[in-house]
Amino acid sequence: MASELQGRVRPLEVDRTSPVPLYFQVATRLQELIEKGEIGVGARIENEVDLAERLGVSRPTTRRAIQYLVERGMLIRKRGVGTQVVHPKVRRPVELSSLYDDLVAGDRAPRTEVLRLEVLPAPDTIANALEIAPGTDVTWIERLRYAGGEPLALMHNAIPLDVLPLTRDDLAAHGLYELLRRNGLTPRIATQVIGARSATPAEARTLDEKRGASLLTMTRTAWDAGGRALEYGSHVYRASRYSFELNLSAG
Amino acid sequence: MASELQGRVRPLEVDRTSPVPLYFQVATRLQELIEKGEIGVGARIENEVDLAERLGVSRPTTRRAIQYLVERGMLIRKRGVGTQVVHPKVRRPVELSSLYDDLVAGDRAPRTEVLRLEVLPAPDTIANALEIAPGTDVTWIERLRYAGGEPLALMHNAIPLDVLPLTRDDLAAHGLYELLRRNGLTPRIATQVIGARSATPAEARTLDEKRGASLLTMTRTAWDAGGRALEYGSHVYRASRYSFELNLSAG
DNA sequence: GTCAATACTTTGTCATGACAAACTCCAGGA
DNA sequence: TCCTGGAGTTTGTCATGACAAAGTATTGAC
Incomplete structure (x- = not known):
């Protein structure tokens, strides 16, 4: 209910004319908010259903965006509880770089x-x-x-x-x-x-x-x-x- | 069309009474077939739509199973081409073990x-x-x-x-x-x-x-x-x- | 014969709807 | 007081349907 995201509709809008997939747009926006500290460590983000509705996208799309950040170690999810920020920066997997x-x-x-x-x-x-x-x-x-x-x-x-x-x-x-x-x-x-x-x-x-x-x-x-x-x-x-x-x- | 999986309906059936998620059942079965070499390296697996129909599950479920194996480095997907076996064993990510x-x-x-x-x-x-x-x-x-x-x-x-x-x-x-x-x-x-x-x-x-x-x-x-x-x-x-x-x- | 346009195949993305499972919290009873 | 049960919340799983994008193969024109 009480979410750190309420009232921040603006920075989370999506651009349907863009060739960038919607789920990726959402993930990127969320990541920015977390990296900038606008959603603090420990804070719970809005639940999937509400977030989807507010963004005007479907729940699977929202889920996919969140999943993306979960895999990067920024968020964790708990059934019946919610989704929480655990780390403000991306924990990258081991890079395959030279x-x-x-x-x-x-x-x-x-x-x-x-x-x-x-x-x-x-x-x-x-x-x-x-x-x-x-x-x-x-x-x-x-x-x-x-x-x-x-x-x-x-x-x-x-x-x-x-x-x-x-x-x-x-x-x-x-x-x-x-x-x-x-x-x-x-x-x-x-x-x-x-x-x-x-x-x-x-x-x-x-x-x-x-x-x-x-x-x-x-x-x-x-x-x-x-x-x-x-x-x-x-x-x-x-x-x-x-x-x-x-x-x-x-x- | 010509797929290495055709005629192998049996080992790919799913159990809907099991508490194990369908996508995971499918992924596990596929993984077994690949590890045993029944689907060889380089071979293309059946396309998602047909595979889903043959298994009696939806395409998203099939996709999720395949995605799981893609992330583990066993399969690769190419749009317009298909899904191919690239390695017969799971390439695990770095383990968090002691x-x-x-x-x-x-x-x-x-x-x-x-x-x-x-x-x-x-x-x-x-x-x-x-x-x-x-x-x-x-x-x-x-x-x-x-x-x-x-x-x-x-x-x-x-x-x-x-x-x-x-x-x-x-x-x-x-x-x-x-x-x-x-x-x-x-x-x-x-x-x-x-x-x-x-x-x-x-x-x-x-x-x-x-x-x-x-x-x-x-x-x-x-x-x-x-x-x-x-x-x-x-x-x-x-x-x-x-x-x-x-x-x-x-x- | 070569090249370009077209048709086809296959994966990628997205929406909608539904139910299940795990967790929290509060109320009621022992 | 404790703790048990149920209601409510939130994520997890799954189905169906649709269109887009990328790659392949075929066809037709030159």
């Missing part, structure tokens, strides 16, 4: 040095990870990633040749994932293993670390929506400069 | 030694992580986790006292998350940071590692569905024995 993208987004001035680039038949371990036939041609690249002028990560990747041919110039100027996306290849699913180990002398030298320094390791295989393996990567990061942040949500 | 649960599931015979357990006012850093008022009473615990007879991880945790009082015996016999769940507290959302560093001499001694060995670090804060902080943890793992596995899906 290191390069992350650094660009974080203003950390990434630069990439391509140490090696060659086409060779995939050895068994890599063929296995990519779920392709051993001996299939892959592009094997070795890159050194800098951030803010310092070396940050040493990255080894294998990309099946028929997925995307790569050049040194491309790789020096763009992140791998950006190149994939530009060619219509969207990583959709990935499995990662994150571990740690001590740097080998060569790695220490390359990364400007002391002998035996701790490195964060990550191996990943990524597939596109069609189930085709796009990329296998084996990376090491300077633990002193980098860590992985994850947001998880269960249920 | 190390203890993982070890039990992996038959690695976990054992826990409680090194410290005391109630104290939360220092600023912990209060900050838990989003509670500084000085609020928390239970501070320090545990050594063994697997297969060997030390594996050194774990520090803070649990607000009003969330759950803990005893040494409880903690020695059960994982922290199991204890939370037993008391009706379900971790729902968490943020984790995974990094690495070298072991301090004390840590090396405790974990039976060499001086300066690489350790995998994880700090985590977990909230329940109501947005209440349940737990803050700062753990170190022997990198030689443990790594994190993640399955991601985007889009």
Whole structure:
């Protein structure tokens, strides 16, 4: 009954001429209100039926909008009780983005040095990870990633040749994932293993670390929506400069 | 038209007397067929309209079942094309489980030694992580986790006292998350940071590692569905024995 | 033979209506 | 006082119907 949303009809109107789906418009508006704190943490939002009527949309549409925010961890719903704000910002699921993208987004001035680039038949371990036939041609690249002028990560990747041919110039100027996306290849699913180990002398030298320094390791295989393996990567990061942040949500 | 599902009406029937939602029944049946390989990778499943009719359920119900499997990474949909199997097993999102649960599931015979357990006012850093008022009473615990007879991880945790009082015996016999769940507290959302560093001499001694060995670090804060902080943890793992596995899906 | 327009298929979005299940709260009785 | 029962509220599930948008395949013109 007493809702924080009452009297705020204006910011929740929908535009039926827009190509943006109604449920998404509603979700976005709600998200804005929550992020701005106009609907505080702990507050209950109006019930679905009333909200739908007030917005002039159907209940399924309203439900879908709310569901969207529930999946993002902003709202929770309880049958017989209502829908409540639990967190003012989106808790994103783990992102499938590349290191390069992350650094660009974080203003950390990434630069990439391509140490090696060659086409060779995939050895068994890599063929296995990519779920392709051993001996299939892959592009094997070795890159050194800098951030803010310092070396940050040493990255080894294998990309099946028929997925995307790569050049040194491309790789020096763009992140791998950006190149994939530009060619219509969207990583959709990935499995990662994150571990740690001590740097080998060569790695220490390359990364400007002391002998035996701790490195964060990550191996990943990524597939596109069609189930085709796009990329296998084996990376090491300077633990002193980098860590992985994850947001998880269960249920 | 030509569908791998045709003529397989039997294994896809639904039980309307069951309390299990119809959409979930359909999703489960489909998942079984895919996992068993009866619908192969790459194969298109019957279109929603026909499938719904054949099952005797409505199209929204069918859609919801398919949507469920799409979110789990087994299927992909394309408008105007159809729905296709892309992976024969569920690609789970990152699980919100405890190390203890993982070890039990992996038959690695976990054992826990409680090194410290005391109630104290939360220092600023912990209060900050838990989003509670500084000085609020928390239970501070320090545990050594063994697997297969060997030390594996050194774990520090803070649990607000009003969330759950803990005893040494409880903690020695059960994982922290199991204890939370037993008391009706379900971790729902968490943020984790995974990094690495070298072991301090004390840590090396405790974990039976060499001086300066690489350790995998994880700090985590977990909230329940109501947005209440349940737990803050700062753990170190022997990198030689443990790594994190993640399955991601985007889009 | 090649290319463009058209028809068809399939998923995406939305509305309306109905009932069920879980929870809260209050009133009435032991 | 306690606690039990029922009314009311709110989300969960499901059905039916309709049109839109995107992709594929076919057909027809040049």
